[in-house]
Amino acid sequence: MQIWDIAPIESTSSSSDSSDDSLAQLLSAVTFASVKHSEQRRKDIDGTPYINHVIGVAQLLASNGHTSVHTLQAAILHDTVEDTATTLDELRDVFGERVASIVHECTDDKSLPKQARKQAQIDKAGCVSIEAQQVKLADKLYNLRDLQRCPPPDWTVHRIKEYYTWARNVTCQMRQASEPLSRLLDDVYANGTFEKDGVKYKCLD
Numbered sequence: 740m741q742i743w744d745i746a747p748i749e750s751t752s753s754s755s756d757s758s759d760d761s762l763a764q765l766l767s768a769v770t771f772a773s774v775k776h777s778e779q780r781r782k783d784i785d786g787t788p789y790i791n792h793v794i795g796v797a798q799l800l801a802s803n804g805h806t807s808v809h810t811l812q813a814a815i816l817h818d819t820v821e822d823t824a825t826t827l828d829e830l831r832d833v834f835g836e837r838v839a840s841i842v843h844e845c846t847d848d849k850s851l852p853k854q855a856r857k858q859a860q861i862d863k864a865g866c867v868s869i870e871a872q873q874v875k876l877a878d879k880l881y882n883l884r885d886l887q888r889c890p891p892p893d894w895t896v897h898r899i900k901e902y903y904t905w906a907r908n909v910t911c912q913m914r915q916a917s918e919p920l921s922r923l924l925d926d927v928y929a930n931g932t933f934e935k936d937g938v939k940y941k942c943l944d
């Protein structure tokens with residue numbers, strides 16, 4: 740038994756209803772991701788634990804009306820295959836086909852060169868499931884806000900602006916998946932600023 744495996748809930752217990760079950764499934768994904776990402780840090784100056792990102796992506800979804808447990812589990816797990824040794828088979832075994840499939844749709848093919856990988860996200864943005872689009876919208880929103888909060892010290896102004904332009908090219912194809920997340924992204928694209936070496940820049944010109 741692994742620490743993320745869900746202990747069977749006693750069917751006779753009065754406290755075991757379907758919302759308890761959903762919470763257990765969600766927390767199982769959080770536990771799994773926390774183990775898988777435990778050695779990873781974000782690229783910011785403080786080396787923020789990577790798990791903060793995936794929890795934040797799930798929080799953005801839940802607070803904008805996207806509360807399906809499968810979608811939230813996929814959000815928590817969305818970088819495990821891309822950035823850790825986790826396999827899709829492992830996700831399928833532990834969390835089922837639907838969650839594994841959403842994560843698969845959110846996973847870049849790391850064997851491609853970077854430019855091809857970035858182009859592939861633009862090409863497939865409108866073709867993946869609605870759930871995968873919702874996770875990607877929240878992922879981009881989190882990363883764009885993170886760039887505003889504290890850009891990685893080695894990213895130039897040009898690279899930061901390039902990320903905003905590219906993210907807009909991806910997310911503009913996913914509007915139908917989430918009106919609230921799209922509106923929050925619109926606000927970043929229209930009004931967002933970031934600071935680099937004490938100078939303030941608009942995210943998009």
Ligand SMILES: Nc1nc2c(ncn2[C@@H]2O[C@H](COP(=O)(O)OP(=O)(O)O)[C@@H](OP(=O)(O)OP(=O)(O)O)[C@H]2O)c(=O)[nH]1
Pocket residue numbers: 780781782783792818821853878882883885886889890891902
């Ligand atoms: N803004 C920001 N991003 C950071 C930070 N630390 C790690 N990242 C991750 O870096 C990725 C974006 O960096 P890039 O240089 O464009 O891409 P790469 O790591 O895949 O080569 C995102 O991956 P991703 O979540 O898979 O999203 P995606 O943009 O690749 O779809 C993001 O989560 C940080 O401190 N700030």
Ligand SMILES: [Mn+2]
Pocket residue numbers: 792817818878
């Ligand atoms: Mn991510």
